[in-house]
Amino acid sequence: xxxxxxxxxxxxxxxxxxxxxxxxxxxxxxxxxxxxxxxxxxxxxxxxxxxxxxxxxxxxxxxxxxxxxxxxxxxxxxxxxxxxxxxxxxxxxxxxxxxxxxxxxxxxxxxxxxxxxxxxxxxxxxxxxxxxxxxxxxxxxxxxxxxxxxxxxxxxxxxxxxxxxxxxxxxxxxxxxxxxxxxxxxxxxxxxxxxxxxxxxxxxxxxxxxxxxxxxxxxxxxxxxxxxxxxxxxxxxxxxxxxxxxxxxxxxxxxxxxxxxxxxxxxxxxxxxxxxxxxxxxxxxxxxxxxxxxxxxxxxxxxxxxxxxxxxxxxxxxxxxxxxxxxxxxxxxxxxxxxxxxxxxxxxxxxxxxxxxxxxxxxxxxxxxxxxxxxxxxxxxxxxxxxxxxxxx
Amino acid sequence: xxxxxxxxxxxxxxxxxxxxxxxxxxxxxxxxxxxxxxxxxxxxxxxxxxxxxxxxxxxxxxxxxxxxxxxxxxxxxxxxxxxxxxxxxxxxxxxxxxxxxxxxxxxxxxxxxxxxxxxxxxxxxxxxxxxxxxxxxxxxxxxxxxxxxxxxxxxxxxxxxxxxxxxxxxxxxxxxxxxxxxxxxxxxxxxxxxxxxxxxxxxxxxxxxxxxxxxxxxxxxxxxxxxxxxxxxxxxxxxxxxxxxxxxxxxxxxxxxxxxxxxxxxxxxxxxxxxxxxxxxxxxxxxxxxxxxxxxxxxxxxxxxx
Numbered sequence: 282x283x284x285x286x287x288x289x290x291x292x293x294x295x296x297x298x299x300x301x302x303x304x305x306x307x308x309x310x311x312x313x314x315x316x317x318x319x320x321x322x323x324x325x326x327x328x329x330x331x332x333x334x335x336x337x338x339x340x341x342x343x344x345x346x347x348x349x350x351x352x353x354x355x356x357x358x359x360x361x362x363x364x365x366x367x368x369x370x371x372x373x374x375x376x377x378x379x380x381x382x383x384x385x386x387x388x389x390x391x392x393x394x395x396x397x398x399x400x401x402x403x404x405x406x407x408x409x410x411x412x413x414x415x416x417x418x419x420x421x422x423x424x425x426x427x428x429x430x431x432x433x434x435x436x437x438x439x440x441x442x443x444x445x446x447x448x449x450x451x452x453x454x455x456x457x458x459x460x461x462x463x464x465x466x467x468x469x470x471x472x473x474x475x476x477x478x479x480x481x482x483x484x485x486x487x488x489x490x491x492x493x494x495x496x497x498x499x500x501x502x503x504x505x506x507x508x509x510x511x512x513x514x515x516x517x518x519x520x521x522x523x524x525x526x527x528x529x530x531x532x533x534x535x536x537x538x539x540x541x542x543x544x545x546x547x548x549x550x551x552x553x554x555x556x557x558x559x560x561x562x563x564x565x566x567x568x569x570x571x572x573x574x575x576x577x578x579x580x581x582x583x584x585x586x587x588x589x590x591x592x593x594x595x596x597x598x599x600x601x602x603x604x605x606x607x608x609x610x611x612x613x614x615x616x617x618x619x620x621x622x623x624x625x626x627x628x629x630x631x632x633x634x635x636x637x638x639x640x641x642x643x644x645x646x647x648x649x650x651x652x653x654x655x656x657x658x659x660x661x662x663x664x665x666x667x668x669x670x671x672x673x674x
Numbered sequence: 675x676x677x678x679x680x681x682x683x684x685x686x687x688x689x690x691x692x693x694x695x696x697x698x699x700x701x702x703x704x705x706x707x708x709x710x711x712x713x714x715x716x717x718x719x720x721x722x723x724x725x726x727x728x729x730x731x732x733x734x735x736x737x738x739x740x741x742x743x744x745x746x747x748x749x750x751x752x753x754x755x756x757x758x759x760x761x762x763x764x765x766x767x768x769x770x771x772x773x774x775x776x777x778x779x780x781x782x783x784x785x786x787x788x789x790x791x792x793x794x795x796x797x798x799x800x801x802x803x804x805x806x807x808x809x810x811x812x813x814x815x816x817x818x819x820x821x822x823x824x825x826x827x828x829x830x831x832x833x834x835x836x837x838x839x840x841x842x843x844x845x846x847x848x849x850x851x852x853x854x855x856x857x858x859x860x861x862x863x864x865x866x867x868x869x870x871x872x873x874x875x876x877x878x879x880x881x882x883x884x885x886x887x888x889x890x891x892x893x894x895x896x897x898x899x900x901x902x903x904x905x906x907x908x909x910x911x912x913x914x915x916x917x918x919x920x921x922x923x924x925x926x927x928x929x930x931x932x933x934x935x936x937x938x939x940x941x942x943x944x945x946x947x948x949x950x951x952x953x954x955x956x957x958x959x960x961x962x963x964x965x966x967x968x969x970x971x972x973x974x975x976x977x978x979x980x
Contacts, residue, residue, distance in 0.1 A: 340879055360882035373880035377898045386894075387884035432884070 290351030290364070290439035290472060291316050292337060297346035299332055299496075306332040308496040310346070314489075316439075319466050319473045321487030323480060325519065329496040330476045331370075334442050337474065339363050351439055361390070366433035367442040370449075372425050374417035380404065380428050381413040387436040403435035404428075406465060423454045430462070434469055443475040447482060459485050480520050484508065492516045512555050514562065514649050523564040524616040525647075530558050537641060543612025547584045547644065554646030562647045568619040569643040572603060573636040574629060584644065586613065587636030591629050601628070605635060726953035737947035747954040755938050755955060759962060762934040765847065765922070766915035769854035773862040773911050774904065776855070781863050781903070782896075785870030799867070802860050814853055814926050818844050821852075821927075845929025853921035858914070862907040869903025870896075905974050909967060916963055935959050 292314040299307040307329045314320045322330040335341040337348060339360035347356045355363050366387065374383050384403055388396035404410040407427035417425055426446055433441055443462075447455045463486050466473050477483050483490045484504035491501040492515070500507060500516045511517035517525065528542030537548040538557050549563050565584075579585060586607070592615070593604035600619045607613040618637065620628065629635060729742035752759075784802070788795040805813060821827050821843040831837040843849055873896060881891040897904075919936025922928035928937070935955065942952035 338883055340882070359887075360879070361885045361887055365883070367880070367883045369876060369880060369883075371874075371876055373874070373876040375877060375880070375895060377901075386881070386886070390885035390887075390890060436884070 291349075292440055292472065292474065293349040293352075294333070294337075295347045295349065297333075297336060297343045297348070299329070299336060299341065300344045306496055307336075307343075310496070310498065312491065312498065314472060314474060316351075316472050317470055318489055319463065319475065319487045321475045321477060321483035321490045322493055323477055323483040323490050323520070324493035325478055328493045330478075330493045331444060333493070334367070334444050334474065334476045337440065338365055338367050338442055364439040365442060366436050366438040366440075367444060368426075368429045368433050368446040370445045372417075372429040372446075372449075374425055374428055374432070376417055378416075379413065380409065380415050380417065380420070383417065383428060384413075384432045384435050386432065391436070400431075400435055403431040406434070406468070407431045407461075422449050423458065426450060426458060427461075430465070434465065434471065437469070438471065440472045440474060443473060443477075445477050445479075446475075447477075447479075455482070462486060484520070492519060494519070508566075510553055510645050511564075512648055514647050517564055517645075517647060522567055522617060524567060524570070524614075525562050525564040526614065527560060527562045529560055533557065538646070540646070543607075543610045545586060545610070545613070547586075548582075548641045549644040549646050550642060553644065555648035556646065562649065563644055564647065565639050565644050567602070567617045568600070568621075569639050570616070570618040571638045572605075572618050572620055572628060573638060574633065576636050577638060582641050583638050584641055585636060585638045586616075588634050589613075589616075589637060591631050591633045591635055594629070594631055596622075598622075603629070603635075605637065722953050722956060725949055726957055728950040728953075737949070739950055744950065747950040748958065751951050751954040751958055754951075755935070758933055758938050759935055759958070761847075761932070762916050762936075762959075763962070765851055765854060765932075765934060766912050766918075768851050769858060769915050770862075770908050770912040772851070772855040773859050774908055777859055777862040777907065778866055778904070781866035781870050781907075784863075785867045786873060786875070789871070802863050802867075805860065810857060811920065811926075814857065814920060817849075817853060817856065818927055821849060844927060845924065845932065847932055849927040850922045850932045850934075853927040854915045854918060857918075857921065858911040861910040861914075865907040865910060866900060866903040869900040873899055901974055905971060909970075913963055913967065917959055 292312075294310055294312040297307055297310040297312075298305070310329075310333065312333075322333060324330045332341060336343050337350075339355070339358060339362075343356065347354055349355065350364060374380075375386065378386070381397070381400055381404070384400035385396045388399055393399065401410055401413060404413055407430055409424060409427050409431065412420065412424065417428065420428065426449070429446065446462075447458050450458060459482060462473075473487075475483070475487060484507075488503065489501065490504050490507055492499045492507065494515045500512050507516060507520055511520060511523065514525070517523040526540075526542040526547070528540045528547070530538055531541045531546070532539040533551060534548070536551055538551045538554055540547050540549060540561060540563050542563075547563065551557055554561065554563070573587075576587060577585065588609060589605040589607050591603055592606050593602075595602045600621050603618040603620065604615060605618065606615045616637065724741060725739075726747055727741070727743050727745070728739040728747075729744045731738035731740050780802070784795055784798045788798060819825055823842055823844070828837060828841070828843055832839055832841070837843075877895050877899065878891050881895045882888075886894060916934075917936050917939075919934060919940050920926050922932050922934040922937055923940075924930060928934075939952050939955050939959075942948045942955065
């Protein structure tokens with residue numbers, strides 16, 4: 282236990298199920314996180330991501346399944362016997378100890394000789410060595426977060442768990458900490474498992490993101506892959522925004538599949554579709570859409586929808602977001618378009634007649650059909666409160 | 675301190691008149707308390723100090739004294755009753771340690787283990803306080819009955835030949851310490867419960883995550899965080915137990931050789947009518963308690979409690 286792998290270790294979850302009285306938090310989860318990677322578990326509250334993290338830390342026991350760290354089965358071991366450290370959402374810095382005392386805590390429990398010097402080194406890494414003698418209560422939120430990070434990484438765990446560690450920070454500080462955390466991960470080379478509900482945070486920091494929903498992993502891959510080619514409705518909506526259209530597959534021409542939506546034929550690359558028969562939901566990201574004020578000529582390789590009417594224009598700084606509706610085709614849902622602000626002012630005003638076009642290559646087809654009016658953000662149990670309640674059992 | 679915070683309000687405040695009015699209101703609100711303390715605490719204390727310096731009246735009437743500066747009362751009190759003072763501290767300290775050893779696990783059980791069962795937690799707390807619903811004198815006398823020479827406990831132990839046939843339990847130091855421990859246990863448990871009930875269990879998770887075993891987590895995290903409760907609980911037991919005179923009284927659990935300071939003061943006041951020595955003894959007791967308490971509080975770094 283004393284000789285931790287400096288390069289981090291693989292984490293493997295095999296067929297994990299965790300049930301609490303009344304509900305199942307995790308169902309049949311299989312997950313392998315390779316050593317040295319920055320892995321994010323992304324999902325709404327109640328999706329089971331915090332429970333997964335607590336299972337890895339040893340703070341919860343799986344109902345069934347095994348947890349392996351670096352190939353070693355640790356399912357039956359206590360938290361203090363695992364080569365894992367956690368940066369808690371609440372930081373959980375010991376209030377009766379100094380910053381230095383907090384950072385030394387893990388080293389001292391393991392009987393490391395130069396605990397003091399190593400703790401100071403870790404504090405230097407997070408640029409807080411000058412506050413070593415302070416109490417946690419005398420630090421700001423961002424500083425406390427960095428102490429919590431130093432307290433964990435000083436132990437050189439095979440696996441570092443981050444439980445929404447930036448949740449309590451304001452936006453600007455959160456951005457800074459995201460970059461800092463990523464730099465530290467690159468520097469120390471440990472395996473990071475980061476749990477968050479903030480899709481932007483997950484995409485900015487992690488090299489692999491797993492989107493979790495209702496105790497299952499919906500899709501896993503690089504941030505770009507998840508964003509450009511979402512496979513399920515949940516991922517398409519949770520990770521960024523999507524314009525989704527439901528129609529029937531009518532033909533396959535070459536590399537593309539033709540889907541008819543409200544009488545309009547749209548081409549989608551067959552390779553980017555999860556299903557290629559029957560009723561399917563296809564989508565395109567709002568920033569891939571082009572807003573045109575005149576009807577263009579039909580072209581190969583471009584999908585065209587229109588005429589549409591602009592119902593709302595909102596300026597967000599880097600881009601302008603347009604909401605459009607199709608008054609002449611009730612089968613088409615409202616769509617949004619993000620246009621980069623290359624010129625001053627909006628290109629069109631509400632009420633204007635427009636056409637939407639996008640490159641066929643940008644479309645995607647989902648595995649599940651959209652239910653009309655379905656909302657992925659349905660209120661679910663807050664997973665942190667569940668986890669704390671269960672932690673006392 | 676709260677007073678200072680109000681009175682020394684922000685000087686640059688444009689509503690300085692309002693601040694002054696506010697501080698006047700605060701003073702007015704404090705007045706009843708200040709008057710109450712002056713009448714019931716400061717005045718009797720001055721009276722006690724004056725009494726402790728009195729000399730016997732020249733007419734030598736028993737119980738009649740005149741104001742003087744008779745330090746001799748203190749010499750008498752200390753020289754004559756030093757062993758009693760020592761015994762008081764020993765008994766009170768033993769009882770305090772016992773209440774801590776018995777009370778801490780109890781407080782932990784109610785405050786931490788029963789947290790998931792609020793109903794049971796409330797019930798357990800009621801049980802801790804329940805003895806207060808019966809007179810303290812009655813309960814102490816009941817213990818005297820239970821441990822009396824013909825009572826169930828002694829008879830049983832004699833039947834098992836654990837105690838010799840002529841043994842007594844009442845009137846022994848054991849019985850006095852038992853009584854003190856029993857009577858003061860709730861005073862130790864309640865403050866410790868309050869501290870432990872507020873203990874954030876996430877600190878324990880963090881300790882476990884940082885390689886601390888359960889034992890190590892307890893001593894390095896749980897116990898230090900509950901220290902304010904431990905200090906106030908033990909003080910609430912130790913201070914009154916040192917001056918207690920019911921448990922050690924021969925009418926209750928004590929005997930002739932178990933007298934504590936309280937018994938001596940009572941005797942001097944009510945029986946011997948030696949008010950100056952009784953008063954001197956009270957002051958000696960007060961000082962003798964204050965010194966170790968101050969050391970204790972500063973050692974445990976819980977000054978903010980006082």
